[in-house]
Amino acid sequence: MNTIINQSIRKTLQFVGLGVLGIVATSCTEDFVEMNKSKTAVVVLSPNEFPKLFSQALSQGSHHPSYQTGQNLFSDLYAQYFATTTPNFLSDRYFINMSWINSHWNPIYTQVVPQLKTLFENYQPNTAEYALSSIWWVFSFHRMTDHYGPIPYFDAGIPAQSVKYDAQDKIYDDFFKRLDAAVTVLKGKTTEKPFGVADIIYAGDVNKWIKFANTLRLRLALRISKVDPARAKTEAEAAVAGGVLTSAAEDAMMVRTAVSSADANGLSRIAAWGEFRMSATMESFLKGYNDPRMTEFFQPAFATKTYEGLRNGLSPAQLIEPLNTNDNNSNIGARWVRNTGTGSGWENIFAVKADIMHAAEAYFLRVEGALNGWNMGGGTAKSFYEDGIRASMATWGFSGAAVDAYINGTTPPVAPGDSQKSPAISNIPVKWGATEAVQREQIGTQKWLALYPDGMEAWAEVRRSGYPKLYNVVNSVNADVPTTEFIKRIPFIDAERQNNKAAVEAAVSLLGGPDKASTPLWWDKD
Structure with a gap:
């Protein structure tokens, strides 16, 4: 620090x-x-x-x-x-x-x-x-x-x-x-x-x-x-x-x-990279409520022409299953990115507010x-x-x-x-x-x-x-946060532990718990 x-x-x-x-x-x-x-x-x-x-x-x-x-x-x-x-x-x-x-x-x-x-x-x-x-x-x-x-x-x-x-x-x-x-x-x-x-x-x-x-x-x-x-x-x-x-x-x-690139809409800039899609949580709500915003939030999946999402926390093996691929799940809306006619081809809309x-x-x-x-x-x-x-x-x-x-x-x-x-x-x-x-x-x-x-x-x-209700992640690789729980915070960063060690160690006492992702913040009380 x-x-x-x-x-x-x-x-x-x-x-x-x-x-x-x-x-x-x-x-x-x-x-x-x-x-x-x-x-x-x-x-x-x-x-x-x-x-x-x-x-x-x-x-x-x-x-x-x-x-x-x-x-x-x-x-x-x-x-x-x-x-x-x-x-x-x-x-x-x-x-x-x-x-x-x-x-x-x-x-x-x-x-x-x-x-x-x-x-x-x-x-x-x-x-x-x-x-x-x-x-x-x-x-x-x-x-x-x-x-x-x-x-x-x-x-x-x-x-x-x-x-x-x-x-x-x-x-x-x-x-x-x-x-x-x-x-x-x-x-x-x-x-x-x-x-x-x-x-x-x-x-x-x-x-x-x-x-x-x-x-x-x-x-x-x-x-x-x-x-x-x-x-x-x-x-x-x-x-x-x-x-x-x-x-x-x-x-x-x-x-x-x-x-x-420094001045572009950040979400637009990354939406064409094919690394995320709509979550199953979002799909469950939007479809169940017949929510008109679904057509603005997301786009139909390229392969199915329907709105689809996938669960959070899937393993590498699960991610290559057909239902979990990019072409079978919905990218964010056309306000940010547009498909050029192929599953992998996307055009960013950098200047959107x-x-x-x-x-x-x-x-x-x-x-x-x-x-x-x-x-x-x-x-x-x-x-x-x-x-x-x-x-x-x-x-x-x-x-x-x-x-x-x-x-x-x-x-x-x-x-x-x-x-x-x-x-x-x-x-x-x-x-x-x-x-x-x-x-x-x-x-x-x-x-x-x-x-x-x-x-x-x-x-x-x-x-x-505690709302809305969310699906548990399918897999967790964090020993402090099992799949039955949700992540609570980000631990203090490594650069701080290296360059500002004494202050970080003192900060742990202010946290009210260990420096882990499972420790709730001061305002996060049941």
């Missing part, structure tokens, strides 16, 4: 401005003056460079170039949106390749942190630019801590031989404080356009950033609802009172271009809050639930009678017809149930569908809520 942190500020000069948007795609390193004598100090940048720093932080905090090893081979599989179809990847069988997971860890510390800290140093806390940077700091780091638990947080970006890890409850406390302060500032800046078009999510729309920040605050409040229900209630009610996302027009979608946060999520968070007895604004748990479905359908282009029929659907999930002859994943319908137990499962299931394709958030919610 000391190596990563010490290099991170210097890497600002190397990475900033590279391939973020067409207007900032050309390297701007030649515009920088030479570095100060200090090896860890950055040069003084022109204010014209600051928007590029923000663009880089946005990109690297969510859809960085190493999307496959940073997300797809871990959280996307743990959430069971997809299953791998290649025998070469053991991660679907719970093997954690520690060299791969560096692709999740490194971009935050080497690229997001230096960009944002530079912005913090050059803008006053009462500016809109500072507020947006603080919101993105929380977004980036909540995805980090929800992977590992304790992480270097308060001292991130400070050059030192050893950088301490912080307990997750302390990190979450800072998240809430940052979001509250940022929204307070932004409420007085609604006519400004901070960072302009370099803001590749909302193009400087302060009102949308306020709703994004409040929805993130609501997300984090529900995350801690089992371990700190009083704080969760306070934060959730404040978030809703401040205004959360309410329509698909407010969805946080990040502009991607085909200027370079990346999904950061959908308004539908806010409704499902409010449903759960309402069931908890919290003030979630005008509406009932049932109305929030149905509004959440409508918002998700709108995100994917559906409205009207088809959506009404879905909301009132009484059919349960179906057996996927996979090679394992799996039963239906659940027996609950879409139509709002009569008991709280059924309702909570319905909320978790519909939220999981609405979060697609954000496997990071979906995996976190599966761990926290």
Whole structure:
């Protein structure tokens, strides 16, 4: 970690401005003056460079170039949106390749942190630019801590031989404080356009950033609802009172271009490689519910012209069975990749926007809050639930009678017809149930569908809520996580054990259990 942190500020000069948007795609390193004598100090940048720093932080905090090893081979599989179809990847069988997971860890510390800290140093806390940077700091780091638990947080970006890890409850406390302060500032800046078009999510729309920040605050409040229900209630009610996302027009979608592979939609870039397909879990839900989103989420399998999925955790021998091959299972939707007419030929759609946060999520968070007895604004748990479905359908282009029929659907999930002859994943319908137990499962299931394709958030919610129900992996090669259980976290990375050993050893005591994939995080309580 000391190596990563010490290099991170210097890497600002190397990475900033590279391939973020067409207007900032050309390297701007030649515009920088030479570095100060200090090896860890950055040069003084022109204010014209600051928007590029923000663009880089946005990109690297969510859809960085190493999307496959940073997300797809871990959280996307743990959430069971997809299953791998290649025998070469053991991660679907719970093997954690520690060299791969560096692709999740490194971009935050080497690229997001230096960009944002530079912005913090050059803008006053009462500016809109500072507020947006603080919101993105929380977004980036909540995805980090929800992977590992304790992480270097308060001292991130400070050059030192050893950088301490912080307990997750302390990190979450800072998240809430940052979001509250940022929204307070932004409420007085609604006519400004901070960072302009370099803001590749909302193009400087302060009102949308306020709703994004409040929805993130609501997300984090529900995350801690089992371990700190009083704080969760306070934060959730404040978030809703401040205004959360309410329509698909407010969805946080990040502009991607085909200027370079670093700027492409990460999911699109890997979809043509033939290494994953729809999971059997997803098939069971989508087919059973006659879900119109299936045609947007996925494409018919090339060989069968039908929508098909396979179980997670299949062995190399099982993966070569006909039902489990690429041509017999569904790739992701044509929004990201298109078949050229042959089973192996796929054309990437690099420039499609990346999904950061959908308004539908806010409704499902409010449903759960309402069931908890919290003030979630005008509406009932049932109305929030149905509004959440409508918002998700709108995100994917559906409205009207088809959506009404879905909301009132009484059919349960179906057996996927996979090679394992799996039963239906659940027996609950879409139509709002009569008991709280059924309702909570319905909320978790519909939220999981609405979060697609954000496997990071979906995996976190599966761990926290226990929903939706998922199939056990068929095979596990991780001695700490048998097939009867689900993976709980990513262990501390090897590079940290080598370069920041004392801090990592101290962090284990903050974890509340051994440094294993089976140890639940602070907020993950039954």
